[in-house]
Amino acid sequence: xxxxxxxxxxxxxxxRARMIEHLRKxxxxxxxxxxxxxxxxxxxxxxxxxxxRAYEDTALPLGFQQTISQPFVVARMLELLAAxxxxxxxxxxxxxxxGYQAAVLSCLSSDVYTMERIAKLLDxxxxxxxxxxxxxxxLKHGDGNLGLPEVAPFDTIILAAAASxxxxxxxxxxxxxGRMVMPLGTSSQVIxxxxxxxxxxxxETRLDAVRFVPLLAGTE
Numbered sequence: 456x457x458x459x460x461x462x463x464x465x466x467x468x469x470x471r472a473r474m475i476e477h478l479r480k481x482x483x484x485x486x487x488x489x490x491x492x493x494x495x496x497x498x499x500x501x502x503x504x505x506x507x508r509a510y511e512d513t514a515l516p517l518g519f520q521q522t523i524s525q526p527f528v529v530a531r532m533l534e535l536l537a538a539x540x541x542x543x544x545x546x547x548x549x550x551x552x553x554g555y556q557a558a559v560l561s562c563l564s565s566d567v568y569t570m571e572r573i574a575k576l577l578d579x580x581x582x583x584x585x586x587x588x589x590x591x592x593x594l595k596h597g598d599g600n601l602g603l604p605e606v607a608p609f610d611t612i613i614l615a616a617a618a619s620x621x622x623x624x625x626x627x628x629x630x631x632x633g634r635m636v637m638p639l640g641t642s643s644q645v646i647x648x649x650x651x652x653x654x655x656x657x658x659e660t661r662l663d664a665v666r667f668v669p670l671l672a673g674t675e
Contacts, residue, residue, distance in 0.1 A: 467498050470510040477512055478530050485534040491562035492530060497523075500555040500583050517553050519576050521668055524615060528665055529556055532636045535648050535662070536611050537563065544610030547628065549599030549637075549670070552615060554580030560613070561589045568606060570599045572674045600672050602628045609633060616670035617644045626657065638667040 475493050483489060498509035501523060505515050514522040536543055546564040548557055551571035557580070560567045569592065571577040577596050584592060595603060599614070600622045607628035614625075614637035621639070629635050629651045639647040639661070646662040 464496070464498075467496055467509075471497065474510040474512070474526055478527060481512075481527055483527070483530045483534055485530075485537055487563065488530055488533045488537060491533070491559045492526065494562055495555065495558045495587075497526070497555055499586070500553040500558075517576065517579075519573050521552055521573070521576060523553050523555055524667070529559065531663065532613060532646060533559065533563065535636050535646070536613065536634050541634070542610075544630075544633075545606075545608075546611040546613065547602060547607075547609040547625075548613050548615065549602070549625070550615030551577055551580045551594060554583045554594075556613075556615060557592050557594075558584060558587055558589060561587075561592050564611065565591065567592045568595060568603055568609070569593070570595045570597050570603065572596070572598055572671060574675065596674060598673055599670065600624060604628060611635070612637075614638065614670060615667070617641070617665075617667040618670040621647070621649065622670075626651075631655070638665050641669070 475489050498506045501509050501515050512526050514525045516522055543564040545566045546560055548569040551569040557567055557569040574596050581594055602624045608630035609628055610630050610633045612625055612635040617638035619641050631651055632653045633651045635649040637647050638644045644665050646665055648660045650658045
């Protein structure tokens with residue numbers, strides 16, 4: 456649960472409300488997703504010098520050749536995962552980055568396991584998340600291509616970096632009836648949604664064109 460005892464920033468709250476209205480105009484309709492994004496202070500996850508731009512609909516640099524994703528893309532991917540009133544359940548996020556999307560996921564999921572391959576970036580995410588006091592978010596330093604087999608299966612898997620192909624290990628960790636959404640491709644990327652049938656088999660749907668940093672192997 457988000458710590459409601461922290462003092463509100465009225466300027467940021469107004470900017471966040473404008474961001475939510477912008478997302479509605481772009482076609483985001485899932486009010487649970489919009490409410491989750493309205494609850495999370497995106498400005499707390501970017502460098503202080505960029506805080507005034509936190510609620511613009513654009514990706515922003517984090518260092519380490521990584522970015523915080525564009526709000527519309529975050530909303531779009533989460534809306535796909537929640538389509539049909541589906542609960543996200545136990546969620547694996549690959550690519551913690553600054554921790555922003557993990558915080559949003561905490562409002563939609565029963566449990567969030569988030570992985571980051573860059574240790575110093577994971578430390579920053581942990582610092583960003585600590586004031587929110589989110590008991591259902593667990594951070595892990597590791598190679599996201601491998602997932603977390605020790606706590607699988609996951610009802611939901613979301614990737615915040617683009618893979619050239621679907622990681623086989625993640626498919627094996629997706630629960631029956633589960634959904635995975637990820638950017639797929641190298642020079643040209645699209646959102647790929649994978650649905651694991653209740654009786655087995657996978658259905659793939661290719662959607663919007665996107666631009667993400669590449670999903671890399673290993674850790675640093």
